[in-house]
Amino acid sequence: MGSCVSTSSRSTCSSGSNGETVSPSCFCGQKRTRRTFSDHVVSLQHLPSIPNRIFMNGKSRTSCIFTQQGRKGINQDAMVVWEDFMSEDAIFCGIFDGHGPHGHLVARKVRDVLPIKLLSFLHSYQSRSNGSNTTCFKGNLKRSDGGDSEKDCSAEDKLNSIWREAFLKSYKAMDKELRSHPNLDCFCSGSTSVTIVKQGSSLFMGYIGDSRAIMGSRDSNDSMMAIQLTVDLKPDLPREAERIKRCKGRVFALQDEPEVPRVWLPFDDAPGLAMARAFGDFCLKEYGVISIPEFSHRLLTDRDQFIVLASDGVWDVLSNEEVVEIVSTAPTRSSAARILVDSAAREWKLKYPTSKMDDCAVVCLFLDGKMDAESDYDEQNFSSATLQSNHSGNAIESDDGQKSEPSLQRNFTVRSSEENDAYGRLPVEVEGNEETVAAEDQNWLGLEGVTRVNSLVQLPRFSEERPNPEIL
Numbered sequence: 001m002g003s004c005v006s007t008s009s010r011s012t013c014s015s016g017s018n019g020e021t022v023s024p025s026c027f028c029g030q031k032r033t034r035r036t037f038s039d040h041v042v043s044l045q046h047l048p049s050i051p052n053r054i055f056m057n058g059k060s061r062t063s064c065i066f067t068q069q070g071r072k073g074i075n076q077d078a079m080v081v082w083e084d085f086m087s088e089d090a091i092f093c094g095i096f097d098g099h100g101p102h103g104h105l106v107a108r109k110v111r112d113v114l115p116i117k118l119l120s121f122l123h124s125y126q127s128r129s130n131g132s133n134t135t136c137f138k139g140n141l142k143r144s145d146g147g148d149s150e151k152d153c154s155a156e157d158k159l160n161s162i163w164r165e166a167f168l169k170s171y172k173a174m175d176k177e178l179r180s181h182p183n184l185d186c187f188c189s190g191s192t193s194v195t196i197v198k199q200g201s202s203l204f205m206g207y208i209g210d211s212r213a214i215m216g217s218r219d220s221n222d223s224m225m226a227i228q229l230t231v232d233l234k235p236d237l238p239r240e241a242e243r244i245k246r247c248k249g250r251v252f253a254l255q256d257e258p259e260v261p262r263v264w265l266p267f268d269d270a271p272g273l274a275m276a277r278a279f280g281d282f283c284l285k286e287y288g289v290i291s292i293p294e295f296s297h298r299l300l301t302d303r304d305q306f307i308v309l310a311s312d313g314v315w316d317v318l319s320n321e322e323v324v325e326i327v328s329t330a331p332t333r334s335s336a337a338r339i340l341v342d343s344a345a346r347e348w349k350l351k352y353p354t355s356k357m358d359d360c361a362v363v364c365l366f367l368d369g370k371m372d373a374e375s376d377y378d379e380q381n382f383s384s385a386t387l388q389s390n391h392s393g394n395a396i397e398s399d400d401g402q403k404s405e406p407s408l409q410r411n412f413t414v415r416s417s418e419e420n421d422a423y424g425r426l427p428v429e430v431e432g433n434e435e436t437v438a439a440e441d442q443n444w445l446g447l448e449g450v451t452r453v454n455s456l457v458q459l460p461r462f463s464e465e466r467p468n469p470e471i472l
Helices: 103-129 149-180 238-246 320-328 333-351 384-392
Strands: 063-068 077-083 090-099 193-199 202-208 212-218 224-228 250-253 261-265 268-273 294-299 304-310 360-366
Touching: 063 077, 063 333, 077 103, 077 360, 090 103, 090 304, 090 360, 103 149, 103 193, 149 193, 149 202, 149 294, 193 212, 193 304, 212 320, 224 320, 238 250, 304 320, 304 333, 320 333, 333 360
Parallel strands: none
Antiparallel strands: 063 360, 077 090, 090 193, 193 202, 202 294, 212 224, 212 304, 250 261, 261 268, 304 360
């Protein structure tokens, strides 16, 4: 849950979100014997009916996902796994951690639109290259030991270049759409993003903010080890701080939390954003905060077991090694994400008993493509209704978040709390629980009370938070 502060200026999503369509295919020139939804045009209107896309607690053929609301108000984390993303062997995974008064809406908007934009740019490239002998998007590159190393290197470089451009363009288009959205105020609200596409043996990653991806792999002794795949893009990283200061932004930590560097306006001690890159947060875009993603490509090996994507609520209290240990020892694969979130919640209570827990969201992707039997659902207390909704697309997502059980805390990010009555007053049903949560507990409370680390400290003085109109 990162955060910025919302002001009088209304910025947000641009054209193309409602009408943008893309016809994904395998991008490798090979005929496919089995058709999936990915063979058809995809648009925002189609998202609810995609059979291999999940965004609520549950599991898919190769992954499990779980999110839990913290104690700072509305759950501002979003997550998605989209199998058969552009071909039958391609999987898209993403975690999006919103912050600011409308952070939950920004995170969900990015969750829904960003994958479509990525598909759109990949499809556009394929259309331009039809009929020419250009590198296809097939990800099954293998490391060569023979004399074809130069040729393989050239093919890999070309593949990297294509994917890098697709990630850069899709992130840029996403932020542009947020800036011009007529109903979503992103001036002081925003979201992190960590996104991966696994296609064959290739793993492509693009990310901004401080959500993180790691991989569990086996070493030469067959012991599990943690490999960090992304970098937490904090304001005190040398190149991030240099860019921000060059743009007249300020970077410093508050006296009572010296371990949390923040970005501040040049003329006001606000908003105190605890990350250097994010979608939205347009109050800081002129002062060095950017939405350009870091991109990387990795070739997977047989030793690589699983990938974990999570928001900072997990990383604030658990190390990479602890996360790998928890996931690798989970009694069932389909319970791994839930058990990891439960472990983080316990650590929040132990390490920071006086602080408000942060939201947590986790995606666990198992690289061998295997998952547990359907009967495992009963062991995890996943309701059949929830599972059905994930796969049928009939799930209803409220503005109040998905659950309200105790959650977690800390990855050195600060949040804001504003009394936002626009989203309160509706009871929220707790998954797996009959009780309802009072409206005041569902408001965005990131700036109130004692919080371990908020994404934002306070709204700028010129900010005038207004009631949020109905979104989409």
